[in-house]
Amino acid sequence: MGRMGFSPKHACLTDEKDPNRQKITNLTSCLLVSCQLNLHCEVRPPFSSKFPLPFFPSLPIGTKATKMSTAFSAANFSTQSFPLNHTSTTSHDSPLVFAKPTSQFLRSTRKLRLSSSSKLNLNRRSGTVVAVSDVVKQKKSKSTPTLLITKEEGLELYEDMVLGRAFEDMCAQMYYRGKMFGFVHLYNGQEAVSTGFIKLLKQQDSVVSTYRDHVHALSKGVPARAVMSELFGKTTGCCRGQGGSMHMFSREHNLLGGFAFIGEGIPVATGAAFTSKYKREVLKEADCDHVTLAFFGDGTCNNGQFFECLNMAALWKLPIVFVVENNLWAIGMSHLRSTSDPQIYKKGPAFGMPGIHVDGMDVLKVREVAKEAIGRARRGEGPTLVECETYRFRGHSLADPDELRDPAEKAHYAARDPITALKKYLTENNLASDAELKAIDKKIDEVVEDAVEFADESPVPPRSQLLENVFADPKGFGIGPDGRYRCEDPKFTEGTAHV
Amino acid sequence: MVLVLRNYKLRNSRLVPSPFPTTLTGCSKPQILRPFSFQLSPMAAIFQGVGAAAALPSSPSYSFDSNKSVFSPRRSFSVRKGASFAVVRSDGTVNLNPKDRRAQLLISNAVATKADSAAASSSSKPGHELLLFEALLEGLEEEMERDPHVCVMGEDVGHYGGSYKVTKGLAKKFGDLRVLDTPIAENSFTGMGIGAAMTGLRPVVEGMNMGFLLLAFNQISNNCGMLHYTSGGQFTIPIVIRGPGGVGRQLGAEHSQRLESYFQSIPGIQMVACSTPYNAKGLMKAAIRSENPVILFEHVLLYNLKERIPDEDYICNLEEAEMVRPGEHVTILTYSRMRYHVMQAAKTLVNKGYDPEVIDIRSLKPFDLFTIGNSVKKTHRVLIVEECMRTGGIGASLTAAITENFNDYLDAPIMCLSSQDVPTPYAGTLEEVTVVQPAQIVTAVEQLCQ
Numbered sequence: 026m027g028r029m030g031f032s033p034k035h036a037c038l039t040d041e042k043d044p045n046r047q048k049i050t051n052l053t054s055c056l057l058v059s060c061q062l063n064l065h066c067e068v069r070p071p072f073s074s075k076f077p078l079p080f081f082p083s084l085p086i087g088t089k090a091t092k093m094s095t096a097f098s099a100a101n102f103s104t105q106s107f108p109l110n111h112t113s114t115t116s117h118d119s120p121l122v123f124a125k126p127t128s129q130f131l132r133s134t135r136k137l138r139l140s141s142s143s144k145l146n147l148n149r150r151s152g153t154v155v156a157v158s159d160v161v162k163q164k165k166s167k168s169t170p171t172l173l174i175t176k177e178e179g180l181e182l183y184e185d186m187v188l189g190r191a192f193e194d195m196c197a198q199m200y201y202r203g204k205m206f207g208f209v210h211l212y213n214g215q216e217a218v219s220t221g222f223i224k225l226l227k228q229q230d231s232v233v234s235t236y237r238d239h240v241h242a243l244s245k246g247v248p249a250r251a252v253m254s255e256l257f258g259k260t261t262g263c264c265r266g267q268g269g270s271m272h273m274f275s276r277e278h279n280l281l282g283g284f285a286f287i288g289e290g291i292p293v294a295t296g297a298a299f300t301s302k303y304k305r306e307v308l309k310e311a312d313c314d315h316v317t318l319a320f321f322g323d324g325t326c327n328n329g330q331f332f333e334c335l336n337m338a339a340l341w342k343l344p345i346v347f348v349v350e351n352n353l354w355a356i357g358m359s360h361l362r363s364t365s366d367p368q369i370y371k372k373g374p375a376f377g378m379p380g381i382h383v384d385g386m387d388v389l390k391v392r393e394v395a396k397e398a399i400g401r402a403r404r405g406e407g408p409t410l411v412e413c414e415t416y417r418f419r420g421h422s423l424a425d426p427d428e429l430r431d432p433a434e435k436a437h438y439a440a441r442d443p444i445t446a447l448k449k450y451l452t453e454n455n456l457a458s459d460a461e462l463k464a465i466d467k468k469i470d471e472v473v474e475d476a477v478e479f480a481d482e483s484p485v486p487p488r489s490q491l492l493e494n495v496f497a498d499p500k501g502f503g504i505g506p507d508g509r510y511r512c513e514d515p516k517f518t519e520g521t522a523h524v
Numbered sequence: 525m526v527l528v529l530r531n532y533k534l535r536n537s538r539l540v541p542s543p544f545p546t547t548l549t550g551c552s553k554p555q556i557l558r559p560f561s562f563q564l565s566p567m568a569a570i571f572q573g574v575g576a577a578a579a580l581p582s583s584p585s586y587s588f589d590s591n592k593s594v595f596s597p598r599r600s601f602s603v604r605k606g607a608s609f610a611v612v613r614s615d616g617t618v619n620l621n622p623k624d625r626r627a628q629l630l631i632s633n634a635v636a637t638k639a640d641s642a643a644a645s646s647s648s649k650p651g652h653e654l655l656l657f658e659a660l661l662e663g664l665e666e667e668m669e670r671d672p673h674v675c676v677m678g679e680d681v682g683h684y685g686g687s688y689k690v691t692k693g694l695a696k697k698f699g700d701l702r703v704l705d706t707p708i709a710e711n712s713f714t715g716m717g718i719g720a721a722m723t724g725l726r727p728v729v730e731g732m733n734m735g736f737l738l739l740a741f742n743q744i745s746n747n748c749g750m751l752h753y754t755s756g757g758q759f760t761i762p763i764v765i766r767g768p769g770g771v772g773r774q775l776g777a778e779h780s781q782r783l784e785s786y787f788q789s790i791p792g793i794q795m796v797a798c799s800t801p802y803n804a805k806g807l808m809k810a811a812i813r814s815e816n817p818v819i820l821f822e823h824v825l826l827y828n829l830k831e832r833i834p835d836e837d838y839i840c841n842l843e844e845a846e847m848v849r850p851g852e853h854v855t856i857l858t859y860s861r862m863r864y865h866v867m868q869a870a871k872t873l874v875n876k877g878y879d880p881e882v883i884d885i886r887s888l889k890p891f892d893l894f895t896i897g898n899s900v901k902k903t904h905r906v907l908i909v910e911e912c913m914r915t916g917g918i919g920a921s922l923t924a925a926i927t928e929n930f931n932d933y934l935d936a937p938i939m940c941l942s943s944q945d946v947p948t949p950y951a952g953t954l955e956e957v958t959v960v961q962p963a964q965i966v967t968a969v970e971q972l973c974q
Contacts, residue, residue, distance in 0.1 A: 231723065265756030274755035281722060282755065289746055292712040296719020303725060307701055308672055333712035340707070494757035497815035501794045503843045503890025506897045506929050510843070511890075 217443035221391030259483035294319035324355030373410030385413030663808035678730030734769030749792035777947035806840025851881030869965035
């Protein structure tokens with residue numbers, strides 16, 4: 026039995042032994058066989074051969090599968106040292122509950138699976154799927170372990186993910202203690218996506234996020250103190266307390282927010298990418314290669330703004346990467362229930378950009394995909410759509426009782442905790458010792474504690490801050506009845522003017 | 525300073541209109557000009573036949589020039605034959621020069637004063653004549669030359685030159701990236717403009733029709749208005765969102781919307797409405813130079829107004845109102861197309877012996893309460909004439925603002941003439957009735973001044 030790559034979310038499983046087996050539509054039953062999941066990285070060339078094929082520009086069309094896999098190091102990764110999520114249980118032998126195939130999608134995927142298990146043919150049009158797992162089989166024999174990351178990189182990734190986790194846990198604590206209010210959306214479990222992508226960026230690259238943006242801010246470099254104060258609503262927060270949990274902005278670190286409505290940030294990210302292209306082509310700043318990352322969720326992928334921006338980004342070859350953090354749930358709406366074709370990465374080729382699907386619980390895989398996507402954008406080859414399959418361990422927000430999700434599903438993903446997996450990888454490959462990792466844990470704990478202390482001790486915004494920053498040019502408040510601009514009125518600066 | 529009043533004659537079939545004397549420049553300190561007491565000959569109606577503008581997309585630019593009689597007045601209006609104009613100098617001397625119709629039209633106005641403002645002599649002709657959409661184009665072009673960060677985005681702004689030709693020729697001059705033809709995705713390209721503005725560009729986003737910007741309401745309200753604040757002042761959004769709105773010539777309900785009433789509550793944006801070529805260019809330039817997000821409302825029917833504007837660089841202050849006609853009896857506050865209906869009514873009113881003070885408020889958000897207030901304090905009666913709907917329109921806000929601030933000065937309740945709360949019907953007769961007509965304005969003033 027060869028290794029199969031699949032994702033439980035897709036609820037499709039092809040067993041090469043019995044291709045006639047019915048599809049699994051029930052997510053829960055899929056989990057029983059999901060432990061086998063290791064590398065699953067489908068590289069989908071764009072739909073029509075008019076567009077550049079394949080995903081990696083260095084490979085001409087028709088390149089043999091083995092070569093393809095070498096170019097894509099995640100494939101290498103899967104052949105050599107054990108993948109992060111390898112588990113020993115081969116539960117695909119356990120009895121499965123099968124349901125009748127109900128969706129055309131599943132049937133088509135099955136066809137795709139079967140076809141891809143045969144010889145890889147990059148010339149194949151519409152629906153070519155390169156399931157790297159099949160490629161992997163061929164490389165298995167001659168594996169010489171080459172690690173994907175150095176020790177420093179590994180520790181950096183680990184520290185970033187632990188910071189994200191510890192910070193979010195502290196947020197929850199503080200929320201329940203009444204230090205912060207409103208909507209707080211925590212990122213537990215999805216750290217691999219944030220760390221995997223953002224740690225590859227430069228300072229001038231931009232990140233646009235959603236309301237689940239604390240960890241994106243931290244990964245981008247915004248100090249934990251600033252984020253925590255912002256959550257507490259203090260004036261020392263990164264947005265002076267005026268934004269809150271859902272509006273993290275940082276000009277210095279080029280974090281363009283923080284948006285409360287889903288999909289709202291995607292056009293803004295497209296605009297930032299447009300500026301980068303404009304600077305290069307119109308303002309002639311030849312070395313301007315700033316990349317923008319837009320993070321959003323599975324629910325957003327049914328929103329008009331998503332599609333409109335995919336179109337525009339592909340049309341003008343903007344240097345942007347669209348990162349879908351598919352955690353299967355939009356509050357209580359399962360992705361499968363709300364989307365006609367749940368495979369989001371397929372929507373990329375429809376617009377003429379590559380669509381990649383990657384295991385978002387595995388930071389190394391995400392990082393490899395991110396390298397390529399960001400590299401593509403930097404070289405001016407245009408946008409990429411990356412779908413990261415991930416999961417949030419907590420509810421949608423701290424107000425969400427999270428009763429709808431299956432405990433078995435949660436348990437399954439909890440077992441694939443990205444931090445534990447990276448830790449295991451680092452220790453088993455002798456990149457870091459337990460002691461070093463524990464030291465990092467401790468350091469992060471201190472950082473988070475310090476952030477809370479700082480936020481606690483910071484002052485709340487004074488009343489005079491109310492009318493500041495409404496307009497960049499405060500003359501926008503207009504001319505008062507006395508003939509002076511309202512902003513010149515002393516009561517205005519005290520915050521007691523009525524505008 | 526020189527006060528020049530001008531009208532024109534309808535002779536044969538030629539119409540040589542010009543808008544009522546318009547303002548010169550924006551100045552930081554508004555002032556009131558004491559009107560001179562002299563007998564003015566009644567003014568003719570201002571302009572007509574902007575119905576032609578409704579057919580614009582397929583037709584080349586109109587000229588109001590002499591040899592073309594492109595349109596006929598939609599309705600008859602009394603034009604006094606042999607009407608003349610008077611040049612009144614600041615020292616009180618009056619110079620009647622009926623023969624020279626093309627002489628100076630620049631007027632220094634109440635709000636703006638510049639001692640050496642445009643030449644008074646009737647023989648020199650400083651400035652150049654152009655139509656309102658050309659004025660917008662000129663303003664835009666000058667700003668694009670001045671600052672390479674200024675760019676234009678919108679549907680059909682590039683190769684097509686803009687559906688109302690406001691961006692004609694810009695794509696050839698500045699390239700396809702600076703004058704970007706976008707797909708039909710208002711929400712997203714407005715958001716893209718906002719993202720570009722946050723990261724250093726100064727985009728001018730065109731809505732082909734203001735009504736289409738309803739699709740962009742999400743981005744305009746949430747991001748355009750709010751991001752400067754929610755980011756704690758870190759990101760500025762120097763974007764200009766512009767487009768034609770208002771009731772046109774039988775364009776149907778969806779193309780005849782007045783979005784100023786919907787946008788006015790959004791905190792963080794400024795709204796201005798242009799009404800003459802002079803203030804169109806001035807406001808366009810001021811909006812582009814402003815660090816705030818500005819929404820510039822143009823009107824479909826006003827694109828073909830012709831006026832002589834100065835050659836030199838000038839801007840109109842975004843927060844100021846414009847004194848169109850000083851008066852004593854009643855303050856009429858208006859903006860955009862209704863300004864012309866008001867001026868037409870003013871002619872009738874003057875005939876009947878009233879002396880209305882007409883102010884084009886220009887700045888829809890924030891209101892210039894100083895100019896308005898001074899006027900209220902003088903006349904004690906206010907009539908607001910607007911094209912917005914009755915419910916929740918600019919007039920409603922203005923009524924509230926004036927009542928709050930100047931209630932003591934009012935001798936009578938504020939009257940507000942607005943469009944009917946109906947979707948604009950297609951039929952011409954019905955459409956006429958939905959918007960305020962000069963006859964209604966005359967009646968309202970008579971009622972107010974009892």
